[in-house]
Amino acid sequence: MASHQGRVFKRCGCRDENSGRALGAQCPKLRRPDGAFNPRHGDWGYQLELPRTSEGKRRQARRTGMESQEQAWQTLDHLKALLNLGGGEADIEVDIADLIQDTHKRRVQAPSVAEVRRRLGTGVDVRQEAPTVAEYLHGWVKAKPDLARGTRASYEGHIRKYLVPHLGRIRLDRLTSQQIETMFDAIEERNVRILECKDSRDAKVRASVRGQRMISLSTKHRIRATLRSALSNAVRSPEEPVNVNAASHARLPSCPRKRPLVWTPDRVRQWEQDGTVPGEVMVWTPQQTRTFLEHAKKYAWLHGLFHLVAVKGLRRGEAVGLPWANTRLTDGEADIRTQVVQLSWETFTSTPKSEAGRRTVTLDADTVRVLRVWKRLQNQYRLEAGSRWADSGLVFTRSDGFGWHPGQVSDWFCRIARAAGLPPITLHGLRHGAASMALAAGTDVKVVSNELGHSTAHFTQDTYQTVFPDVAKTAAEATAALLRGTSPSSQASSSVPLR
The missing domain is CATH 1.10.443.10 (Intergrase catalytic core)
Structure with missing residues (x-):
């Protein structure tokens, strides 16, 4: 495994009074009389020699402006750990170095060791930054030309109304089941607000939610199903650094099938009295x-x-x-x-x-x-x-x-x-x-x-x-007839016909 050379230093922006030359790390104010670094003067930085580029050019990762020596060492050690993931394979180390160099140019934090290791394990180019949830979902739908129009409209509606507003800015490989559950909590909070506004005595408050619909539990399950389908595609794709379908682990209350209820005479009477629809x-x-x-x-x-x-x-x-x-x-x-x-x-x-x-x-x-x-x-x-x-x-x-x-x-x-x-x-x-x-x-x-x-x-x-209750009643009477020792067929023939 190659040894990656690096150092931590402290410098400032002071200049020589006579020549105007930058003093950098030679400024006498950087240290106290006892030789210790002066915490009130200068900034910490690091420098790391990176593997040569694929064209053979030398390069380094260098950054200043850090608040403490500890922060500089931690960042330097992190970059060394990333390079060590290459395991001595020159091509992989060059790719990781490209990634580090790119993060320095964009002034963003380098990805974690676990993230880069996951990318390497899934065969994804470590230099490729994962898309946001919004970017991925839009591309996923666009790449499905054979979808039925109704299904496409459903997917696009879920993405536009719920998934992108709540989760769109999150990087795809950092999406968690907890974040998905938080989205559904927010949707439910909106449901509660709509219900409270509709019950308000203030006409303006009621008008503020006019035309807004509450999101049912079955719709939430369909939203999750859309996201789960998209993430399943991401998990299967070698181009995406995703190996866990977060939507599959996001919890929602179970949604039992809505079984039909028949308008029996008792239910009809209740409906005629107060308009109650029982199901x-x-x-x-x-x-x-x-x-x-x-x-x-x-x-x-x-x-x-x-x-x-x-x-x-x-x-x-x-x-x-x-x-x-x-x-x-x-x-x-x-x-x-x-x-x-x-x-x-x-x-x-x-x-x-x-x-x-x-x-x-x-x-x-x-x-x-x-x-x-x-x-x-x-x-x-x-x-x-x-x-x-x-x-x-x-x-x-x-x-x-x-x-x-x-x-x-x-x-x-x-x-x-x-x-x-x-x-x-x-x-x-x-x-x-x-x-x-x-x-x-x-x-x-x-x-x-x-x-x-x-x-x-x-x-x-x-x-x-x-x-139909008469069907269940016939079955119940037939079972009771067996206990009485009478003929189920004769019992069934005396049952009340369907009305």
Whole structure:
């Protein structure tokens, strides 16, 4: 291992009165009469001979202006320790010397021994300074051209709104899980402030947070997932000095899946009394769904779409983007290959994100009949529109042939539900209800999962199996019947049917 020569010295800016020459380390004021250094005069510095450049030129690291001899020695020892990481390999020592020289030129502190050792261990050029979190995240998204537009918008939103404002200035290799947790603490503090302002009696205070939304726990988990994905890429990359994914170690409260709740008679009565909605995800009973569909017949231009969602559980974008070319009424099948995605108010057509989402659903006779009725009405609209008809090829269109905007469909759904006097659910709640009714009717969970486009049957069963209370009641009575020694089938036959 090479011996790296260096020294510590003290000097000042005094000059000779006669010649004007700088005295430097020869100034008599630097020492006291007893020979000790005078702490009130001059500055400390160090000088270290560095390995020659790759072109063979001599060089050194030299700095003055330090407050104490101890500080100068510590800095010099630190630089020597960095050079010793080269282990006698000339190329590595030259690279480390380049790094030291660069930090001196920029008047910044040299990286720690642990950091340089980590860079060497991961094969990263020690001379390359790690980017900030902001620089890395922007480059990471830009380097993913094949991202779905919706996914890209989600990533960019998380980066712009949360990750860069809170973590953007931190160097990527110095990001810690504690800093990420601090970001989420700040987001929660903002949530509390918004809530307090909204509850204020002062109109100006309430107005100060108008339009501001609280960040839910599920959104926090998605923000962390975005950062975790980006850092996973950094850990895999040999060009980045990162070997720990800090986002994976950042703690967040668990986010349990929001299971649907059915609007039972007791819940409906409570809602009618004080407007209480007992859960974030609500579904109607089969009877309530029938009431809605009967009322929706008055709105013939959307009745078929709502019927398809209520029976087959299509997602809103899948129903809005369904073309006639993928719908075979004679065979009773529809191929789900496209969907209309809404970002803010902008829309675009894409394919379902997962392989499970690209599927074929079987249409029952009632649904086929509803779609045939709508197709005849759509043909009448086409004849009436004449040259103004937009030949979109979609199953569900407005009277001019253009496809529906997903937001408009949701608005019509809520309007019709209110007119029918039904408790509130979202249009996606109609999909939840279709899944729950299929399982309650005894359909195999694997079949339901495939028709809904879920990735696993476990997700379908775990989410929907016990939505309707009558299903759970039937199971409970069947279990009790075994203890009584009676026939479960006879007990089941006397159970209350789904309402």
